[in-house]
Amino acid sequence: MNFSDETLMAYADGELDAATRAAVEAALATDAQLAQRVARHRALRGRLRAALDPVLDEPLPERLLASVRGAPAQRHAANVVALQRAAAPRWSWPQWGAIAASLVGGALLGPLLLRAPAGGAVVTRDGQVLASGALARALTEQLASRQPPGAPVQIGVSFRASNGDYCRTFVLRGESALAGLACRGHEAWRLEVLAHNPAQPAAAAGYRPAGSALPASVARTLDELIAGEPLDAGAEAAARARGWQPAQITPGKTPPGAPAPPGPPRDPDH
Amino acid sequence: MEENGTHERNAGIDVRASPQELREGLVTLLPRLRRFARALTRDAHDADDLVQIAVERALTRAGQLRPDAPLSSWMFGIVRNAWLDELRARGRRARLFAPAESGEQVGDASQGAHADLLAVQDALARLPEEQRAAVALVLIEGLSYKEAAHIMQVPIGTLTSRLARGREALQEMLGETTGALP
Numbered sequence: 001m002n003f004s005d006e007t008l009m010a011y012a013d014g015e016l017d018a019a020t021r022a023a024v025e026a027a028l029a030t031d032a033q034l035a036q037r038v039a040r041h042r043a044l045r046g047r048l049r050a051a052l053d054p055v056l057d058e059p060l061p062e063r064l065l066a067s068v069r070g071a072p073a074q075r076h077a078a079n080v081v082a083l084q085r086a087a088a089p090r091w092s093w094p095q096w097g098a099i100a101a102s103l104v105g106g107a108l109l110g111p112l113l114l115r116a117p118a119g120g121a122v123v124t125r126d127g128q129v130l131a132s133g134a135l136a137r138a139l140t141e142q143l144a145s146r147q148p149p150g151a152p153v154q155i156g157v158s159f160r161a162s163n164g165d166y167c168r169t170f171v172l173r174g175e176s177a178l179a180g181l182a183c184r185g186h187e188a189w190r191l192e193v194l195a196h197n198p199a200q201p202a203a204a205a206g207y208r209p210a211g212s213a214l215p216a217s218v219a220r221t222l223d224e225l226i227a228g229e230p231l232d233a234g235a236e237a238a239a240r241a242r243g244w245q246p247a248q249i250t251p252g253k254t255p256p257g258a259p260a261p262p263g264p265p266r267d268p269d270h
Numbered sequence: 271m272e273e274n275g276t277h278e279r280n281a282g283i284d285v286r287a288s289p290q291e292l293r294e295g296l297v298t299l300l301p302r303l304r305r306f307a308r309a310l311t312r313d314a315h316d317a318d319d320l321v322q323i324a325v326e327r328a329l330t331r332a333g334q335l336r337p338d339a340p341l342s343s344w345m346f347g348i349v350r351n352a353w354l355d356e357l358r359a360r361g362r363r364a365r366l367f368a369p370a371e372s373g374e375q376v377g378d379a380s381q382g383a384h385a386d387l388l389a390v391q392d393a394l395a396r397l398p399e400e401q402r403a404a405v406a407l408v409l410i411e412g413l414s415y416k417e418a419a420h421i422m423q424v425p426i427g428t429l430t431s432r433l434a435r436g437r438e439a440l441q442e443m444l445g446e447t448t449g450a451l452p
């Protein structure tokens with residue numbers, strides 16, 4: 001009798017109903033090749049267990065025990081960040097060391113702006129730093145997917161922040177050599193970060209995605225703010241058509257590829 | 271089959287447990303959660319980060335634990351979802367930023383002695399995530415197909431085909447020799 005590999009696998013895993021199991025066992029008694037296939041399945045399980053079971057005997061890290069004991073509300077946010085930090089060294093920034101100063105937050109912007117011949121690209125109002133002039137126009141009108149090659153402002157990535165705002169990264173061409181990230185408020189683009197953007201190693205590594213031309217501080221801000229995936233060309237055009245104001249989106253919407261809700265819980269703050 | 275014995279299928283913890291009982295249940299489960307996470311991530315540090323995040327999530331959401339579900343299944347699901355979140359974040363970073371180096375997995379040098387663990391983890395790491403999770407839940411954690419399918423939120427047929435494909439790929443990568451068998 002011929003059995004499919006899935007049937008033999010299920011037999012090895014103890015998942016067959018009684019009748020099929022009996023049939024397999026009868027065949028096993030006379031068919032050495034069949035027996036070998038079953039043995040192969042069992043051997044793999046044994047190999048995996050032999051490799052990973054020692055983890056069971058390792059002393060439990062204190063931080064895990066502490067997290068079981070600890071106050072969940074306090075630790076949750078900190079630990080999500082911890083995993084991101086753990087992963088951070090894996091994607092280093094080509095220009096990381098080359099950035100003399102990365103300026104985060106309005107308070108630090110002043111000295112940079114005084115030097116920056118950005119042509120009035122930025123104004124401060126009520127303690128906020130807002131885009132103006134050519135920068136504001138580009139943020140509002142220019143699509144990342146279709147921008148003139150020589151434009152003074154190049155838009156990088158457009159995305160939704162976790163607070164619902166639309167945000168975009170940009171690079172100012174020319175002498176000013178600035179890059180930053182701005183999020184759309186009701187009436188203006190608010191700068192979240194602005195940084196020196198040293199000369200681009202343009203031909204360094206062949207194709208580089210848009211975001212890779214950003215200084216580290218801008219990239220970090222992007223990584224902190226972004227919810228889900230960057231906008232594709234269609235979503236970007238739609239957001240522009242709405243004036244970059246948040247659409248009424250169904251609250252429970254999950255990003256593409258996310259597992260469907262019921263069952264084990266999804267994290268609502270993602 | 272003995273390895274698939276019921277003692278592993280269910281931590282047997284009363285799900286209407288008090289917070290204190292939930293914490294005790296979690297401590298009891300920690301070794302298995304770490305083993306599962308290690309199979310998913312390969313990197314020991316990432317695995318413990320993952321377990322820690324899962325524990326935090328579980329404690330903030332104890333109310334979502336269904337009365338008829340074993341704590342272990344619930345926790346495996348949380349660990350896996352946290353891992354999927356992390357993979358998405360990494361994928362996003364990898365697309366947005368130039369990757370640091372092509373070999374994104376850097377093995378922990380202190381594990382050098384456990385050559386077989388490394389070989390197995392290397393092989394697991396090369397599987398598509400969905401196959402890796404199926405293999406980890408059924409072959410390593412000893413869960414039934416039904417429990418594994420529930421945790422992965424897929425029909426049993428999907429689970430078995432992922433398991434079969436993952437198994438076949440592992441057998442090819444690890445070779446037929448099973449010298450590591452006890």
